[in-house]
Amino acid sequence: MREQGVWGLAWQRFRGDRLGFASLLVVLAYVAIMLGTASGWLARDWSEERALSYAPPTFIGPDTAAAVSPVAEKRGAPDDYGIPDPLAPDLAEIAKTLSGAAGTKARAATLALGADKWGRDVLKKTVKGAEVSLFVGLAAAALATLLGTLFGALAGYHGRWIDDFFNWVYSVFTSIPYLLLVLAVAAVVQQKGVLTVILILGLTGWTGIFRLVRAEYMKHKVREYVLAADAIGASPARRMFVHILPNVSHVVLVQLSLHVVLFIKSEVILTFLGFGVGVETVSWGSMLAEAGTELLLGKWWQITAATVAMAALVTAFSLFTDAMRDALDPRLQ
Amino acid sequence: MSLLEVRDLSVAFPGVQAVKGISFDVPVRGSVALVGESGSGKSVTALSIMGLLPKESATVRGQVLYRGQPGQAARVRGSEIAMIFQEPMSSLNPVFPVAFQIGEVLSKHLGLLGRALRERIAALLEEVGLPAARADAYPFQLSGGQQQRVMIAMAIACEPKLLIADEPTTALDVTVQRQILDLIAGLRSRHEMAMLFITHDLGLVSEIADQVIVMRDGEIREQGATAQIFATPKDAYTRALLACRPPIGRRPSRLPVIDDFLGGGGPPSGERSRGLRGDEPTVLEARGLAKSFYLREGLLRKRELPAVKGASFRIAKGRTLGVVGESGSGKTTLAWLLTRLHPASAGEVRFDGADLLKVDARSAMPYKRRIQIVFQNPYASLNPRFTIGQILAEPMLIHGIGADGAERRSRALNLLAKVGLPAQALDKYPHEFSGGQRQRIAIARALTLTPELLILDESVSALDVSVQAQLLNLLQDLQDEYGMSYLFISHDLAVVRYMSDEVIVMKDGEIVEAGAADELFARPRHPYTQTLLASIPGRAQ
Numbered sequence: 001m002r003e004q005g006v007w008g009l010a011w012q013r014f015r016g017d018r019l020g021f022a023s024l025l026v027v028l029a030y031v032a033i034m035l036g037t038a039s040g041w042l043a044r045d046w047s048e049e050r051a052l053s054y055a056p057p058t059f060i061g062p063d064t065a066a067a068v069s070p071v072a073e074k075r076g077a078p079d080d081y082g083i084p085d086p087l088a089p090d091l092a093e094i095a096k097t098l099s100g101a102a103g104t105k106a107r108a109a110t111l112a113l114g115a116d117k118w119g120r121d122v123l124k125k126t127v128k129g130a131e132v133s134l135f136v137g138l139a140a141a142a143l144a145t146l147l148g149t150l151f152g153a154l155a156g157y158h159g160r161w162i163d164d165f166f167n168w169v170y171s172v173f174t175s176i177p178y179l180l181l182v183l184a185v186a187a188v189v190q191q192k193g194v195l196t197v198i199l200i201l202g203l204t205g206w207t208g209i210f211r212l213v214r215a216e217y218m219k220h221k222v223r224e225y226v227l228a229a230d231a232i233g234a235s236p237a238r239r240m241f242v243h244i245l246p247n248v249s250h251v252v253l254v255q256l257s258l259h260v261v262l263f264i265k266s267e268v269i270l271t272f273l274g275f276g277v278g279v280e281t282v283s284w285g286s287m288l289a290e291a292g293t294e295l296l297l298g299k300w301w302q303i304t305a306a307t308v309a310m311a312a313l314v315t316a317f318s319l320f321t322d323a324m325r326d327a328l329d330p331r332l333q
Numbered sequence: 334m335s336l337l338e339v340r341d342l343s344v345a346f347p348g349v350q351a352v353k354g355i356s357f358d359v360p361v362r363g364s365v366a367l368v369g370e371s372g373s374g375k376s377v378t379a380l381s382i383m384g385l386l387p388k389e390s391a392t393v394r395g396q397v398l399y400r401g402q403p404g405q406a407a408r409v410r411g412s413e414i415a416m417i418f419q420e421p422m423s424s425l426n427p428v429f430p431v432a433f434q435i436g437e438v439l440s441k442h443l444g445l446l447g448r449a450l451r452e453r454i455a456a457l458l459e460e461v462g463l464p465a466a467r468a469d470a471y472p473f474q475l476s477g478g479q480q481q482r483v484m485i486a487m488a489i490a491c492e493p494k495l496l497i498a499d500e501p502t503t504a505l506d507v508t509v510q511r512q513i514l515d516l517i518a519g520l521r522s523r524h525e526m527a528m529l530f531i532t533h534d535l536g537l538v539s540e541i542a543d544q545v546i547v548m549r550d551g552e553i554r555e556q557g558a559t560a561q562i563f564a565t566p567k568d569a570y571t572r573a574l575l576a577c578r579p580p581i582g583r584r585p586s587r588l589p590v591i592d593d594f595l596g597g598g599g600p601p602s603g604e605r606s607r608g609l610r611g612d613e614p615t616v617l618e619a620r621g622l623a624k625s626f627y628l629r630e631g632l633l634r635k636r637e638l639p640a641v642k643g644a645s646f647r648i649a650k651g652r653t654l655g656v657v658g659e660s661g662s663g664k665t666t667l668a669w670l671l672t673r674l675h676p677a678s679a680g681e682v683r684f685d686g687a688d689l690l691k692v693d694a695r696s697a698m699p700y701k702r703r704i705q706i707v708f709q710n711p712y713a714s715l716n717p718r719f720t721i722g723q724i725l726a727e728p729m730l731i732h733g734i735g736a737d738g739a740e741r742r743s744r745a746l747n748l749l750a751k752v753g754l755p756a757q758a759l760d761k762y763p764h765e766f767s768g769g770q771r772q773r774i775a776i777a778r779a780l781t782l783t784p785e786l787l788i789l790d791e792s793v794s795a796l797d798v799s800v801q802a803q804l805l806n807l808l809q810d811l812q813d814e815y816g817m818s819y820l821f822i823s824h825d826l827a828v829v830r831y832m833s834d835e836v837i838v839m840k841d842g843e844i845v846e847a848g849a850a851d852e853l854f855a856r857p858r859h860p861y862t863q864t865l866l867a868s869i870p871g872r873a874q
Contacts (some may be wrong), residue, residue: 212583224714226774230671231730233701246718 006127010250013327021317022322026316030134036154037131045284046124055113057301061099110305116290125282126305131308132283133310137264138199143202144263145256148209149245157240158215166210171209198275203265209255216248250328257321261314284310334401336361336495336527337382339619342395344386345550351377353551355397358512364521364528366542366559368574369537370797374551375531379497381852382529389829411444415488421480425472430470431483436492455485476561477660478509482516489520497520499531504541506659506824511868514541533797537869538759539563547571547663569594577802579831580856581869583758587678587809588831605809607834608849615683616684616786616818617704619673620645622680624666633686640666643680648786653812653819655833657826657852657865662843664822668790671820672706673697684786702732703795709791711771721774724758725749728781748777751809769800772777773807780811788820793828806833826869830854838862 015021036042059306085091114122121298173181185200220226221244229243245252270276284306318324335358344352344462352374359365369375380386382394384407397408399414405779406414416644418424426434439445439453443792455465472480479503502510510668518541521528530541538545539559544554547568555568566572573594586603622644628636641663648654658664671682682689689700708714715724725745726738734742746756752773763771772792778810779787789808789813793801812819821832829836829848837847838859846859857863 033537088694224708225712225716227669227674228706228708228714228778229716230674231701232778233704233731234727238731243716247716 009325014323016249017321017323017326020327023316023319024324026312027320030313030316034131034134035065037128038135040106042127044090046120046128049118056299078184114299114305116294116302122287122302122305125287125302126284126309128280129284129287129306130313132194132277132281132308133264133267133285134313136194136201136267136277136283137260140198140201140205140263140267141256141259142207144259145200145209145252147202148206148255149213151206152210152213153217153240153245155199156214157221157236159218163214166214170207178204182270182275192275192276192277194281197267197270200270200275201266205263205266207258209252209259212251212255213248216251217244220244222245242285248268253328254321254325256319257317257324258277261317261321264317334361335359336363337406337529338396338399338401339378340395340398342378342381343393344374344381344712345392345394345618346390352381353552354386355551355868356395357546357553357556359527359529362525363544364530365544365546366538367529367531367546367548368533368538369548370533370574370799372646373548374549376499378548378549379499379529379531382406383414383416383756385410390665391652399760403787411438411780412651413493413499414495415491415493416486416497416499417481417484417501419503421477421484421504422472424484427472428469430668431475433657435483435487435490436839438487438864442491451489460489461486462512474507476513476758477505478531481505481509481513485513485516489526490526492524493526495527495529496825497531498535499528499828501530503532503534507826507868508659508864510537510870511573516590524710534870535798536578540870547574558700573602574798577799577804577828579802581827581830584831587806590802590806591799596706607653608851609649609834611651613652615647615651618647620673620681620683620684622667622682623678624663624670624672624675625678639842641670644839644842644844645680646837646844648818648820648845649834650785650818651816652834653821653832655836656820656822656830657824657829657836658839659824659865661841662839664824664839665790666842667839668706668820668822671786671788672704673701674706690798698732702728702782703784704786704788705782705784705791706781706788706860707772707775709790710795711768711775712760716776717763717800720760720762721745721749723855724763724774724778725759725781728778733780734782744781745777748780749774751780751811752777769796772796776804776807783815784817784820786820788823791824794823794825801828808832826854826865838865 014024033042037044116122116125151166151169155163176184181204182200185203186196189196189199202244217240221239226239226243229239234243267283268278268285268288271283272289274289277283285307287302291299291306292303294300334859337359337462338356339358340356340508341354342352342356355374355378359867367375377386382392382397386393389853397406399409410416410621413656425431435454435457436445436450439450443453444455454468458465458468459819463479463482463486467475467479472483485501491697496517501517502513505513514537517528518554521524527789528541530538532538537834542559545562547554547561547570549570552571555562557568562571563575565641566575573589573591575593576589579588579592584605584607586605609766621755623639624641626638626640629637644663644667656664656667656757666675670677677690680690684700685755687700690699692700719727722742722745725748726741729735729741729744735744742759745759749756754770754773754777757773758770758774763774767776775792793804796804809817809832819832821829823829833850835848835854836850838853838861839845840861846853846857846862854863854866857866
């Protein structure tokens with residue numbers, strides 16, 4: 001029988017936690033969706049305008065008012081003055097486009113979760129939006145954790161001027177209001193897109209992880225097993241990353257997980273404020289941004305779909321993080 | 334009638350039966366010692382008498398009668414039954430001055446206030462031998478011995494009839510231990526207290542207890558009058574426990590271990606001679622070795638804290654140099670300087686023609702291989718995330734010993750067998766081993782580099798006496814086989830005497846006396862050495 005290491009024991013404890021395990025399954029389902037859309041298997045045609053503008057969800061039924069009086073027919077009225085409108089054919093064309101009648105195919109009156117202003121499928125947008133939101137969350141958290149861990153390890157292990165330097169950087173970053181810092185990075189990068197959002201979040205979000213990892217390294221560097229590694233001739237880098245890192249990895253993992261949740265929410269906020277991903281792609285943030293005007297018209301389905309999808313992921317991820325933290329707690333070993 | 338009667342007491346935790354139906358009495362004004370190694374159930378017994386075990390996990394059966402009444406013991410705890418613990422530092426609240434903490438006990442149980450309270454605190458402090466000027470000190474400003482005095486003052490504040498002392502001197506230096514034992518003995522006779530003294534050290538027992546109870550694995554192996562237990566122990570385990578401490582006067586070739594007695598083989602015979610012939614080559618010589626730490630005070634000022642002050646000594650090839658001293662004497666700093674774990678402030682260390690303190694980090698690597706160290710705490714010195722195989726392969730990997738993983742693995746297996754561990758250990762993790770086994774692994778790790786000098790920094794101090802005996806035997810065997818030199822650091826004088834050819838005595842960073850082990854122990858010249866030797870508990874035995 002293979003002996004169980006700390007990871008084996010942690011996994012055993014984790015499996016015993018039903019809620020945590022269920023959350024893990026939900027998170028994995030979202031990751032599967034992300035991979036599906038990224039590879040083009042799912043929701044590839046999310047931008048196709050396949051329904052009437054603001055077509056309601058199927059379970060509500062078609063919008064009868066909109067069907068009886070399409071916009072194009074209302075616009076036919078100016079003939080009453082007897083003056084031919086020179087722009088009439090163009091206007092009619094524009095009106096047709098707006099009302100969704102210009103497509104070659106017949107447009108659907110309802111969709112599973114409704115349609116947006118351009119008649120795009122909200123369900124597909126939500127699925128496609130998961131890709132951007134989750135990817136941004138994961139990648140930005142990975143970047144922030146990498147920076148925080150690396151800086152924290154260097155500062156905590158070496159101490160002295162290296163510690164002073166990183167503490168100075170840390171203080172500068174934390175003394176600037178968060179949104180101002182984000183605006184500054186956004187202004188420097190000068191380009192909208194997924195990569196930019198990841199950079200913004202990753203470069204501004206490492207500070208909390210840095211502080212925790214630094215403290216852990218300060219605690220561990222004087223432990224006897226590190227002294228023992230020094231005595232057998234292990235180099236400082238080896239002591240830092242081969243010996244100490246596995247012993248603080250539970251802290252790093254939990255922080256990584258917490259920051260995924262945090263950054264998914266941050267991406268939504270950034271996009272809502274207009275610093276996030278561009279209009280050519282869709283994320284839950286851009287769906288919420290569009291929904292701002294829709295709500296005035298009483299079209300609630302897009303905002304609901306994005307919110308529910310995000311809430312489910314964030315809740316599952318948070319519960320998963322909690323369960324992971326319990327399973328990895330060294331005091332329980 | 335006895336003051337305390339324990340009848341058929343059993344304590345079970347989930348998965349473990351800690352105490353298995355034990356019965357004993359503590360007579361009025363009597364002194365009973367509960368002796369056993371770790372896991373024997375002695376502390377659990379004390380806690381269950383006080384009713385301090387966690388109710389959600391512990392199942393307690395049997396009866397504890399105080400003055401003949403069941404359940405009374407837990408009701409009078411703090412007033413009639415008081416307890417002192419092993420770690421005074423963690424038992425005192427760090428944010429309050431000690432007088433305040435003693436006063437709290439007095440005002441809670443006796444309702445004293447104002448001037449009466451202050452006078453009683455002063456009287457108590459005087460009684461436990463703490464200067465009145467220290468009353469307003471915070472715990473961190475006191476030494477370990479003074480902290481334990483405060484704990485004792487709190488314990489006797491309400492004039493208890495029974496004092497339960499759970500290893501009260503284990504964390505203290507031997508000379509301080511002596512003072513505390515004298516203090517407890519004096520208080521006991523003045524206040525007519527009964528005492529239940531819990532310890533792992535049979536040496537202490539002979540001095541303070543009229544009756545001894547020997548426990549093992551939750552059962553009482555033997556109980557009786559102290560003189561009888563020491564003179565004619567009936568139980569094989571008691572005999573083994575008495576025999577496996579290194580004796581002060583003699584030096585058997587091997588220390589007896591528990592199995593010798595329980596297996597029926599009887600103790601080993603023969604004596605081992607220690608000491609130098611005088612023609613041994615020197616493996617390492619230190620001259621004027623010094624180390625100071627600096628405490629930053631304010632922006633520019635630094636305070637110098639000298640840890641080692643100009644130590645000079647030599648270690649003979651294949652021999653053992655013992656280092657004794659109390660906490661803060663600089664023993665461990667000395668070990669760190671020799672292994673370059675800390676840079677030295679001054680002096681030189683001659684090893685194979687080179688000055689170890691002058692070479693840079695890169696050229697020090699071959700020397701690092703030849704000087705290895707085994708630390709005190711086997712629970713902390715092995716990386717918990719490495720398997721034993723990884724732990725043993727790593728030094729070889731770093732120093733390029735062994736051609737490939739397979740060869741390193743077979744070398745590791747060889748060494749595991751040498752230190753008495755099975756081959757299956759290779760794929761296990763440190764947490765699956767006991768303290769003694771872990772220390773064997775730490776020794777095997779040092780041996781992977783076939784060092785010429787092995788520094789043993791309190792390497793057996795954290796272990797039970799029976800396990801200690803096994804490890805000391807192992808170390809002697811390894812020295813005979815490999816011809817290694819040892820620098821054997823310990824606060825335990827008997828163990829140092831047993832293991833060493835030569836001994837140096839350290840106090841406050843200085844070597845106060847050095848010489849051949851037998852000569853130094855038989856005729857100590859320096860007053861400090863004399864005090865140390867006189868403080869060894871149970872010396873008269």
